Amino acid sequence: MNTKQLKQKTAFIIIGTLSFIVVAILVIILGFIFIRGIGVISWEFLTAMPKDGMTKGGIFPAIVGTACLVLGSMIFAFPIGVLSGIYIHEYLSESWLKKFLRMMTNNLAGVPSIVFGLFGMALFVNYLSFGDSILAGSMTLGLLALPVVIRLTEEALKSVDDGLRLGSYALGATKIQTIQKIVLPIAFPNILTGLILSIGRVSGETAPILFTVAAYFLPRLPQSLSDQVMALPYHLYVLATSGTNMKETRPMAYGTALVLVTMVLIINFSASLLRRRINRKNKMV
Amino acid sequence: MTQAEAKNVNVWYNNFQALKNINLTFEPNTITALIGPSGCGKSTFLRLFNRMNDLIPKFRLEGMVTVNGQNVYSDDVRLDEMRKNVGMVFQKPNPFPKSIFENVAYGLRVNGINNKKILEETVEHSLKQAALWDEVKESLKKSALELSGGQQQRLCIARALAVQPKLILMDEPASALDPISTAKIEELIFELKKTYTILIVTHNLQQAGRISDLTAFLYLGELIEYNHTKKIFLNPDDERTQNYITGRFG
Numbered sequence: 281m282n283t284k285q286l287k288q289k290t291a292f293i294i295i296g297t298l299s300f301i302v303v304a305i306l307v308i309i310l311g312f313i314f315i316r317g318i319g320v321i322s323w324e325f326l327t328a329m330p331k332d333g334m335t336k337g338g339i340f341p342a343i344v345g346t347a348c349l350v351l352g353s354m355i356f357a358f359p360i361g362v363l364s365g366i367y368i369h370e371y372l373s374e375s376w377l378k379k380f381l382r383m384m385t386n387n388l389a390g391v392p393s394i395v396f397g398l399f400g401m402a403l404f405v406n407y408l409s410f411g412d413s414i415l416a417g418s419m420t421l422g423l424l425a426l427p428v429v430i431r432l433t434e435e436a437l438k439s440v441d442d443g444l445r446l447g448s449y450a451l452g453a454t455k456i457q458t459i460q461k462i463v464l465p466i467a468f469p470n471i472l473t474g475l476i477l478s479i480g481r482v483s484g485e486t487a488p489i490l491f492t493v494a495a496y497f498l499p500r501l502p503q504s505l506s507d508q509v510m511a512l513p514y515h516l517y518v519l520a521t522s523g524t525n526m527k528e529t530r531p532m533a534y535g536t537a538l539v540l541v542t543m544v545l546i547i548n549f550s551a552s553l554l555r556r557r558i559n560r561k562n563k564m565v
Numbered sequence: 566m567t568q569a570e571a572k573n574v575n576v577w578y579n580n581f582q583a584l585k586n587i588n589l590t591f592e593p594n595t596i597t598a599l600i601g602p603s604g605c606g607k608s609t610f611l612r613l614f615n616r617m618n619d620l621i622p623k624f625r626l627e628g629m630v631t632v633n634g635q636n637v638y639s640d641d642v643r644l645d646e647m648r649k650n651v652g653m654v655f656q657k658p659n660p661f662p663k664s665i666f667e668n669v670a671y672g673l674r675v676n677g678i679n680n681k682k683i684l685e686e687t688v689e690h691s692l693k694q695a696a697l698w699d700e701v702k703e704s705l706k707k708s709a710l711e712l713s714g715g716q717q718q719r720l721c722i723a724r725a726l727a728v729q730p731k732l733i734l735m736d737e738p739a740s741a742l743d744p745i746s747t748a749k750i751e752e753l754i755f756e757l758k759k760t761y762t763i764l765i766v767t768h769n770l771q772q773a774g775r776i777s778d779l780t781a782f783l784y785l786g787e788l789i790e791y792n793h794t795k796k797i798f799l800n801p802d803d804e805r806t807q808n809y810i811t812g813r814f815g
Contacts, residue, residue: 446655449620450653451648
């Protein structure tokens, strides 16, 4: 074997090993949570209220709370994010404004989530007097998801072949018709995937809901948007660090982690499934 | 009557002058080939007639471009209205990811025509004109992306015909196709001359020779020579034309 081939081989082995390490880390984390958590998973755990200082019972209100927050944040972030993405990519020409908006979107994505939490508390909870509520928490989480949705929308639009836009213009279509009838239908599966991935991110966030909505212990379901709720990530934090009986709550914490991780995984898998289905359908139209 | 005209046309991209004082008129029911080496401005020239260059940043025009006697660059022109009168076929076939029927119907739909009967008639008529009807009449609901490259290009031609333009611009319409598909497209273009005025940009000199009535040779943004195709190919006036068509540069 000559040096060139040897170099090639070494590089391949190094890169391959590193990739496997990454996958292995994920598998170890998931396996660890699964083994520690599966013991407490039961129908009761998923559907009952917590009781006896959170050492018994279930996590149902936290599951419902997280579902509410995710839904609320998407109702807030999806239209604003997608429309902003369309504006930035389709309407702005290459100018300082476009660069500025892009830069600010990226900066927004880089803001630590605890800062979003404090901002949400200052703006929604106090200034707009929503109080600690699903409304305030959803909007705070929505803000967090916004840059992700904008950027993924832009990426989705970028992947639409310019030849199709030109073809549409050449037939006398206006810009808005071209976007509606050609660009968006093609970009839609990718936009949808972006949306679902941002759901995955939002559902696991703790800091933004800490001061805006999350309840330490609230064994009932929310009745309105102005109610507080329990949420999975915060519940996990509580069980792991500040329960009344740490030893007893430890297995409950692993169970909660398992539920949260499973939820996020299911959401991500359904994203790719959905995308594949829509793509296939689009081709068959 | 003149179908289309360029009068004292100068075009700049930023500081680069892409076209220099071009004067050309196109009569109805003729095919004019625009030839010249890459970067000579022939595509830029072609795209003046449906204002596709507007999309390029820092594009600037001096002079006048008319289609059917109307100055297409005057301020009161509505782009979507104007582009209905000018069909365009691109180098790479660009069918929309929709059904064959919806591809052809698209130009009508965006112009507010949704009457089912009119759509069906127009789609059939346009596909027949584009010599594609017999191949697809059983499968109008199938995705246009399942057609072969040559069929896709004929579909794009049918799509352009459906809005009943007078002038059709073709930007190297056969350069991405195999020889048999190319022959079909050429035959089709020749047939379309009866109804339409056609401007075609091509790198393929044999193609220009076979199908066009008139040929314009552009070089470095200048119109070097414009004459009957036969004359250009057999006995050009300018030495640069001679050099280009005999393959000495380009």
